[in-house]
Amino acid sequence: MPLKHIIYFILAAMHLVMVALFAGHFAKWGNIKKPVTQALAVVGNYTGSNNIFSFFAPAISHQPYAIYLTKDNNGNEVVLDLKGRSPEFANRVNNIYGYMALPEGGPAFSTSLAQAVFNRYPDVDTIRVAMVVQQIPDMVEYRRGERSRWRFWFHRDFARDSTTINNRK
Numbered sequence: 507m508p509l510k511h512i513i514y515f516i517l518a519a520m521h522l523v524m525v526a527l528f529a530g531h532f533a534k535w536g537n538i539k540k541p542v543t544q545a546l547a548v549v550g551n552y553t554g555s556n557n558i559f560s561f562f563a564p565a566i567s568h569q570p571y572a573i574y575l576t577k578d579n580n581g582n583e584v585v586l587d588l589k590g591r592s593p594e595f596a597n598r599v600n601n602i603y604g605y606m607a608l609p610e611g612g613p614a615f616s617t618s619l620a621q622a623v624f625n626r627y628p629d630v631d632t633i634r635v636a637m638v639v640q641q642i643p644d645m646v647e648y649r650r651g652e653r654s655r656w657r658f659w660f661h662r663d664f665a666r667d668s669t670t671i672n673n674r675k
Contacts, residue, residue, distance in 0.1 A: 524550050569640040570603040570659065572616075574623050576630040586623065606637055612660055620664040636661040 507515075528550055574586040588599050602619070605611040616635040623633050637659040643652040 520549075521553055524553060567604070568607065568642055569654075570600070570607045570637055571640070572603050572606065572619065572635060572637045574619070575634040575636065576623065576627060577632045578629050579631050586627075588619070588623075603637065607639060607659065612637070613662070616660075616662045617664070620662070624664075624666065631666050633664045634661055635664070 524546070527546065572588075574588070575583060576586060577583050590596060590599070602615055606615045606619075616637070620633045620635050624630060638656050639659045640654050640656050642654050
């Protein structure tokens, strides 16, 4: 076997080991201050093996993301981001954001999320649910030099009485 293939094989095996470690929540095992653990964490960051997908997945799906701009009756504005305390919560929220990218899903799910923010923050009078999408190129586009880019998708404004004020795409 040529040396080039041996090197590729070793790199692929190391990547799979990293994927397995991070899938097993390696970072939560403790002793994160040790040099070996820190080195593995750096390798995970650079190779992408520490993320939810652990591989480059061109054109499989765009990555949606939503933010919430709240305003109280004094005019104070706060930008919120729904984050939980666990990766499982983040996965569930990202799945909902994926449904918001569908034409028929955006109105229903953004209304539901706005209501959740109203329930969580009782002093808020209006909420803007805004969604951006990271568009990931397919392999042909990637080879032509295109890279992922963020694009505004839509926003909807809600008042405390749960009626939609504005809907723009």
